[in-house]
Amino acid sequence: MKENILIVEDEFIVANDLRIMLQKAGYTVCGIAPSVAKALELLKAKQPEWVLLDIFLQGTKTGIDLAGQLTCMGIPFIYISANTNQAILEAARATEPYGFLVKPFREKDLLVMLDIAMYRHSQSKKFSRYASLTLLQQVEQIAAKAESKNEKLKQMATMLQGVVPFDCMSIAKNDGANTEPFYLSKNALNIFQPFAHNELLEITGVSQRDYRSWKPIGNEMKDQFFSNFEFRRLKMDSPWLKVFGDHFTYQSALSIDVADEDGYTYRLTFFSKEADGYNNLQLDLLQRNQDALQSFINNIVKKKDEGIIAPRVIKASPAVTNFTSTDINFNGIIGESKLLKAVFDKVNIVAADDASVIITGESGTGKERIAQIIHKLSPRKSKPLIIVNCAALPINLIESELFGHERGAFTGATDKRTGKFEQADGGTIFLDEIGELPLEAQVKLLRVLQEREIERLGGNGTRKVNVRVIAATNRNLEKEVAEGRFRLDLYYRLNVFPINLPALRQRKEDIPLLANYFLDRFAKKTGRVVTGFSEEAMQALLDYDWPGNIRELEHLVERSLLLSTDEIITQIDIPQGHIAGSGDVEGGFKVRTLEEMEREHILNILKLCKGKIFGTGGAAEMLNIPSTTLNSKIKKLGIKYEYVK
Numbered sequence: 001m002k003e004n005i006l007i008v009e010d011e012f013i014v015a016n017d018l019r020i021m022l023q024k025a026g027y028t029v030c031g032i033a034p035s036v037a038k039a040l041e042l043l044k045a046k047q048p049e050w051v052l053l054d055i056f057l058q059g060t061k062t063g064i065d066l067a068g069q070l071t072c073m074g075i076p077f078i079y080i081s082a083n084t085n086q087a088i089l090e091a092a093r094a095t096e097p098y099g100f101l102v103k104p105f106r107e108k109d110l111l112v113m114l115d116i117a118m119y120r121h122s123q124s125k126k127f128s129r130y131a132s133l134t135l136l137q138q139v140e141q142i143a144a145k146a147e148s149k150n151e152k153l154k155q156m157a158t159m160l161q162g163v164v165p166f167d168c169m170s171i172a173k174n175d176g177a178n179t180e181p182f183y184l185s186k187n188a189l190n191i192f193q194p195f196a197h198n199e200l201l202e203i204t205g206v207s208q209r210d211y212r213s214w215k216p217i218g219n220e221m222k223d224q225f226f227s228n229f230e231f232r233r234l235k236m237d238s239p240w241l242k243v244f245g246d247h248f249t250y251q252s253a254l255s256i257d258v259a260d261e262d263g264y265t266y267r268l269t270f271f272s273k274e275a276d277g278y279n280n281l282q283l284d285l286l287q288r289n290q291d292a293l294q295s296f297i298n299n300i301v302k303k304k305d306e307g308i309i310a311p312r313v314i315k316a317s318p319a320v321t322n323f324t325s326t327d328i329n330f331n332g333i334i335g336e337s338k339l340l341k342a343v344f345d346k347v348n349i350v351a352a353d354d355a356s357v358i359i360t361g362e363s364g365t366g367k368e369r370i371a372q373i374i375h376k377l378s379p380r381k382s383k384p385l386i387i388v389n390c391a392a393l394p395i396n397l398i399e400s401e402l403f404g405h406e407r408g409a410f411t412g413a414t415d416k417r418t419g420k421f422e423q424a425d426g427g428t429i430f431l432d433e434i435g436e437l438p439l440e441a442q443v444k445l446l447r448v449l450q451e452r453e454i455e456r457l458g459g460n461g462t463r464k465v466n467v468r469v470i471a472a473t474n475r476n477l478e479k480e481v482a483e484g485r486f487r488l489d490l491y492y493r494l495n496v497f498p499i500n501l502p503a504l505r506q507r508k509e510d511i512p513l514l515a516n517y518f519l520d521r522f523a524k525k526t527g528r529v530v531t532g533f534s535e536e537a538m539q540a541l542l543d544y545d546w547p548g549n550i551r552e553l554e555h556l557v558e559r560s561l562l563l564s565t566d567e568i569i570t571q572i573d574i575p576q577g578h579i580a581g582s583g584d585v586e587g588g589f590k591v592r593t594l595e596e597m598e599r600e601h602i603l604n605i606l607k608l609c610k611g612k613i614f615g616t617g618g619a620a621e622m623l624n625i626p627s628t629t630l631n632s633k634i635k636k637l638g639i640k641y642e643y644v645k
């Protein structure tokens with residue numbers, strides 16, 4: 001018997017069709033849920049192994065809302081959707097589904113999609129460094145880090161989001177001595193910030209005296225969750241909960257008690273701005289993971305602040321000559337940032353597979369490099385990797401380039417030609433800049449992906465090809481789909497396994513490694529003895545925004561080496577227009593709008609405060625404005641956490 005599948009779909013006819021197709025193919029269908037609420041019931045009662053998930057459902061919650069909980073429960077899912085709205089596609093993609101199925105779909109599409117998804121799932125379980133870790137192991141990993149207690153608390157808060165999403169968590173020790181709770185609260189940058197109780201009293205304008213005279217929240221919150229209405233009732237019984245909840249607009253809560261190693265009880269309370277933020281499944285999940293929560297209390301909450309790593313000082317930086325360490329060199333891809341390692345994990349997972357891959361990222365981030373590695377690590381490595389730059393193909397020759405043509409197929413076709421797909425037979429085709437492909441060529445490409453066959457121009461039959469497709473784009477494909485320039489069905493076909501490459505400015509910690517790597521390479525090539533960068537030169541590299549990403553860094557290092565007269569590079573010729581935050585230069589004067597200046601100033605202050613917004617030493621205090629005003633400015637100016645790091 002094949003896997004047990006739950007269908008979450010509100011259109012009965014679609015759901016029923018799906019059920020019939022699945023059962024015919026030997027799968028078990030454990031139920032059909034038209035809403036998230038019903039799905040949660042069935043998930044608990046039937047414990048399916050897979051979920052097919054529509055996006056818009058009965059009730060206020062969508063499939064995307066359910067996706068987060070499925071991930072926490074470790075249940076893989078595939079979307080079934082006909083939606084082309086950009087924001088929705090982006091939100092769906094962010095939940096990392098195992099596939100998308102476009103309505104209306106054919107039986108064959110469904111079964112192929114399931115096969116691919118199941119294979120990918122088994123691979124990801126095998127390869128992913130983190131997927132197999134239990135919650136307890138993850139807590140232990142965080143606890144063992146040589147980082148400050150606050151940093152560990154923040155990491156715990158982020159990690160716990162996968163189990164129980166929250167906007168704030170309070171941690172209170174119940175030792176009969178009214179020990180004050182402390183809080184981890186998400187700010188407008190989505191960073192968790194620890195707060196002492198008196199800081200929160202100050203923010204909410206409550207005096208210590210008033211607080212002490214108020215009745216503490218008692219056992220009524222033990223191991224329970226409170227949705228909209230119950231939460232409002234709870235607030236009526238507790239003045240502090242009312243002030244605190246109303247100030248931060250929390251609408252639901254979930255509490256769980258955890259005993260520490262000395263027998264004291266700690267209450268963890270999660271608060272959400274959503275009216276129905278919590279459910280029985282999450283409570284269940286937390287109760288089943290008591291060991292992890294105990295470890296959190298014993299090994300992080302109760303520990304004194306120690307083991308803070310000294311800030312990294314960039315000294316004159318010698319060129320790194322040994323690039324064999326797998327930590328910084330993944331098949332010739334240099335970098336040790338978390339963001340890049342997440343990319344390596346994905347590459348490891350997908351390489352052995354035959355699924356199509358789409359690599360997204362700004363120009364120069366290494367998309368082609370990653371495609372080459374996927375091919376090199378795949379079972380197709382001994383067959384050709386054919387690279388096609390779709391943007392460079394003359395518009396009238398695209399089809400003949402890709403699929404070939406017969407002699408006389410069009411004026412000028414004096415010979416027959418083998419197309420790129422045929423050249424790649426048995427191997428991989430890398431379609432760079434796929435977003436540039438005209439719609440007519442997209443239809444043909446879709447056909448190759450679906451049927452695995454091509455038709456030469458002017459030919460009168462099809463030929464089977466066995467080609468793996470890796471595509472790349474620096475365009476926002478969701479936007480292209482929404483604006484009608486890219487076919488939705490092709491988008492879904494390619495999006496089986498998306499890999500997004502971070503921009504260099506998002507992973508600045510890789511700059512010294514990359515710069516030294518390129519320096520070493522060019523020094524060897526030119527026979528020059530240049531061994532590293534001065535502190536100032538390296539700082540200049542770190543301060544720059546890198547709009548051209550790694551390619552730009554590579555060229556700049558090469559140029560600096562050629563111009564250098566010393567043994568270390570002291571002078572870097574950074575392009576002036578693009579130093580972080582700089583504007584256009586007009587008559588020697590940088591023209592910037594007030595909004596740009598405000599954004600830059602807030603960003604600088606946020607960096608200074610390490611993202612802390614509220615409370616003492618927070619950005620709001622430094623800017624002398626209320627934290628609520630700062631929060632709305634951060635949202636309005638589009639400042640993201642990544643920019644503050």
Ligand SMILES: Nc1ncnc2c1ncn2[C@@H]1O[C@H](COP(=O)(O)OP(=O)(O)OP(=O)(O)O)[C@@H](O)[C@H]1O
Binds near residue numbers: 369551
């Ligand atoms: N992590 C890395 N380590 C070392 N070199 C890299 C790395 N990533 C990219 N490069 C180098 O940077 C240059 C640009 O990479 P690549 O051509 O793969 O980028 P791209 O994203 O495909 O660019 P485009 O969108 O313009 O086609 C290449 O010379 C490549 O070898």
